[in-house]
Amino acid sequence: MEQTEIKANIEKILDESHTGTMATIKGNKPHSRYMTFFHRGLKLFTPTHKDADKTEEIDNNPYTHIIIGYEGDGFGDAFVEYQGKVSFNQSEEMKKQLWNEDMKIYFDGPDDPNYLILEVEPVAIRLMNKKGEAPKDLKI
Template sequence: MSQPEVKATIENILQNSSVGTMATVQQNKPHSRYMTYSRNGLNLYTATSKQTHKVEEIEGNPFTHILLGYEGEGFGDEYVEYEGKIQISDSKELKKELWNPYMENWFEGPEDPNYIVLEITPIQISLMNKKGTEPKILEL
């Protein structure tokens, strides 16, 4: 599988799999939770509150491991292992761009002072479980 094919497959998974896990480090141990993601190219974005434990964890260690794409079909069900670095953003423009009505369950609106965005830049992205092939690492 060529690098352009690996990239296209990864981008397709990122585009079509908005819910995945995010692991951070809490008291020197891994801590995972489900998050909802948006993307721009290979960068991922997810909303959270300033008042969550994950913000403290990210401030202590900005690196994350994310899993996206596995649909539960078993062997051959492709997914992405995404290693990245998180930056906490309070950008009004980005918050408005990512806002959707579902977020009203947690925030009063895109101007809510507790609403922030986690911007995740990839360090390494691997395509996993492609039927008949070894994992493929996307060259960034």
């Protein structure tokens, strides 16, 4: 599989799947949680509360591992393993772009001072389990 095909498959998964697990390090141990992801190209974005545990964990170690795309249909489901470096994006424009009404259970609106965007720059991306094929690494 060529790099352009691998990238297209990864972007298709990112287009269709918005929930995944995000792991950080808490007290020298892995700490995972489900998150909602949006993407622009291969860069991921996810909303969080500025006082969430993960913000302190990211301050201590900005690297993350994300799994996104597995649909639960069984063997052969493709998914993405994504390693990235996280930064805090407080751009008002980005917060408004990513805002949706489902977020009202956590925030008052896109101008809520507790609403923060985590921006994840890819370090390594791997396409996994594509119909039993070997993993395919995307060159970053």
